[in-house]
Amino acid sequence: GEDVEQSLFLSVREGDSSVINCTYTDSSSTYLYWYKQEPGAGLQLLTYIFSNMDMKQDQRLTVLLNKKDKHLSLRIADTQTGDSAIYFCAVVPGSQGNLIFGKGTKLSVKP
Amino acid sequence: DVKVTQSSRYLVKRTGEKVFLECVQDMDHENMFWYRQDPGLGLRLIYFSYDVKMKEKGDIPEGYSVSREKKERFSLILESASTNQTSMYLCASSSNRVVNTEAFFGQGTRLTVV
Numbered sequence A: 001g002e003d004v005e006q007s008l009f010l011s012v013r014e015g016d017s018s019v020i021n022c023t024y025t026d027s028s029s030t031y032l033y034w035y036k037q038e039p040g041a042g043l044q045l046l047t048y049i050f051s052n053m054d055m056k057q058d059q060r061l062t063v064l065l066n067k068k069d070k071h072l073s074l075r076i077a078d079t080q081t082g083d084s085a086i087y088f089c090a091v092v093p094g095s096q097g098n099l100i101f102g103k104g105t106k107l108s109v110k111p
Numbered sequence B: 001d002v003k004v005t006q007s008s009r010y011l012v013k014r015t016g017e018k019v020f021l022e023c024v025q026d027m028d029h030e031n032m033f034w035y036r037q038d039p040g041l042g043l044r045l046i047y048f049s050y051d052v053k054m055k056e057k058g059d060i061p062e063g064y065s066v067s068r069e070k071k072e073r074f075s076l077i078l079e080s081a082s083t084n085q086t087s088m089y090l091c092a093s094s095s096n097r098v099v100n101t102e103a104f105f106g107q108g109t110r111l112t113v114v
Helices: none
Strands: A004-006 A009-013 A018-024 A031-037 A043-050 A055-058 A061-066 A071-076 A085-091 A105-110 B004-006 B010-013 B019-025 B031-038 B042-049 B064-070 B073-078 B087-094 B109-113
Touching: A004 A085, A009 A018, A018 A085, A018 A105, A031 A061, A043 A055, A043 A061, A043 A071, A071 A085, B004 B087, B010 B019, B019 B031, B019 B087, B019 B109, B031 B064, B031 B073, B042 B064, B042 B073, B073 B087
Parallel strands: A009 A105, B010 B109
Antiparallel strands: A004 A018, A018 A071, A031 A043, A031 A085, A055 A061, A061 A071, A085 A105, B004 B019, B019 B073, B031 B042, B031 B087, B064 B073, B087 B109
16 A cells, blocks of 8 residues: 655754655655644645646745655745644545555754 | 534543544535544544445554444544553545545544543
């Protein structure tokens, strides 16, 4: 089945850029998502990218997709303390309709 | 504002009790999901449903069952709660009618089994 991998922790200083990486195994994945989970809350969709795109930019967020390497990244520019959260990469495998999540990357932003 | 509502934020139950976790969505979504979230393990799919009275096992269905009698409601049942079912439980829903299957999540239920 589909496997989605991400590193568990990332620590950055306020004002720096954060880059969270994700790899997946199913090359037929159509939509790829980034979700954010703040402490004590459920998951909220941050952004998504369709598999025929290489890049998507939305204000401080940039998503890069390398289909050849099956690598997805989320870049947060000018990271703020309010960006501290767990970020989940998720994909919809070609053969299924349900989301497969990575384990989540905990982003800590230091003042 | 779209909404997925889980009936409880926090629950404490005793070992062996039958536990019901309720989830309701107001978006007329066909798909509903139950995940559990544990530190270092991310989200693991327990059960999902693509339609009323329909259910499919996810990755970790053992010890759980589900019920979907109405489109808007998806219940997770712990037949006999055990301490290893202490976890955060997240419900989600999504639509079959759009290509982009964005999932909307509830706030989660933190269940402690003592």
